[in-house]
Amino acid sequence: MDESLKAPAGWRFAAYPWWAMDELPELPKLVRVGAVLLPEFFHLVIAPEGAWRTLRDGSEDVFGRSGPVLFLNFQVFEGDLMMNEARTAYEDVGVVLEKVRKVAKPQKWKVLGIHYMTQYLVQFMEEGGRPEQDHMRAGHDWAALEPSDPYGHRPKAALEWLDQLQSQASEAYATARDAPSPRRKRVRITDDFLRQVAKVYRIAENSGAPPTREVANHFKAPHSTAAKWVASARRKKMLPPAGVSAGGYGDPHAERRLELEWILKDSHEDLSPHKRRELEMELQSLGGEIPGRDD
Structure with a gap:
């Protein structure tokens, strides 16, 4: 992992596939942005460790209980990722922005969003659904499954995510495996x-x-x-x-x-x-x- 994308001591970064501080919707569609798949909308959280709380199911949530908490909403539009809203909890957005910019510079917010959302998707694929770190995993698209039944009775959106992510991973592996080396003879296009x-x-x-x-x-x-x-x-x-x-x-x-x-x-x-x-x-x-x- 690029060291410049890690949260500094005492802080934590995370991304989740829904609008910040909204009701949990159905999983958004996955769309391609450059070489990666991303939800068509998601948010990045930048917050101190003290702002995170442990929920009954063992997962953690963040909602501004201690220190400046910044929620950045991202949306994919015409194949490009845009940050379209900054939200805060309890404190004025201007005050929070001033504090957070010292932890993560604004020009890196988009890169951080892509990086942490991609991490979430990797965990989603590895765990067969919402990862354990997601405090919304107790919702309707999560089920306690037998190890032999990784797909279970997930809703259509979750199954589509798994299929798309596995397809992309297979394609990336095939591309890397078959990529011609500098010494490999090029095909003559006759x-x-x-x-x-x-x-x-x-x-x-x-x-x-x-x-x-x-x-x-x-x-x-x-x-x-x-x-x-x-x-x-x-x-x-x-x-x-x-x-x-x-x-x-x-x-x-x-x-x-x-x-x-x-x-x-x-x-x-x-x-x-x-x-x-x-x-x-x-x-x-x-x-x-x-x-x-x-x-």
Whole structure:
């Protein structure tokens, strides 16, 4: 952890997925902000240790019982995180801001919000729901579960959080695992390669699998790289525009062309010269190009 993000002695920082000092709502949606997932609204607490109180369930709450307590409300708008409100308990906001700015500089509040909210989400995933540190975990979306039943009967919002967080973690792991090293040979983006990308994409879409993810898995590439290849295939008219099904793309011969390309290029079938030439001629008659030839 970056030492500059730690609370100084005698203070504590924490983030929670709801507006500060409000009734507990349903869990907000998780949205992507840059490379991370965040709730579409949440708040950061900056308070002295003496302001925290232990509740009956063993969790802790903070509500300005001792010292300056600052609640900072954040909201994601058009893909960017904004701080839209500062609130305090019992003391005037100007007085609290003056005291807190000596503990955590205002230019770091947004970074602190992202950091501590991300920590909360990691714990949410690890504990299968609201973490023990969350004093609202006794609410309707928390249940005492058997270890063998980590999902239990959680409401839809909590299940969606777990699915999104686990998906993001898997994607990040795959990206890190498959990221090319400086010594790894780069893929040459030829028309033949993009036709292979388009083929994998179409087959995945026809089978109901996430097509860009399947392209990434097939070529053992990061998801972001696969997305660039798919975009290049679209520009070359090998795939339809985004939002249009790639299945047939208005072409009744698309499936047969894919099948022929697979037989000639990827099936490793031992074809006689006569049979290969026959299939190549059929492919060309359907408007396809013989794999491996760009002329």
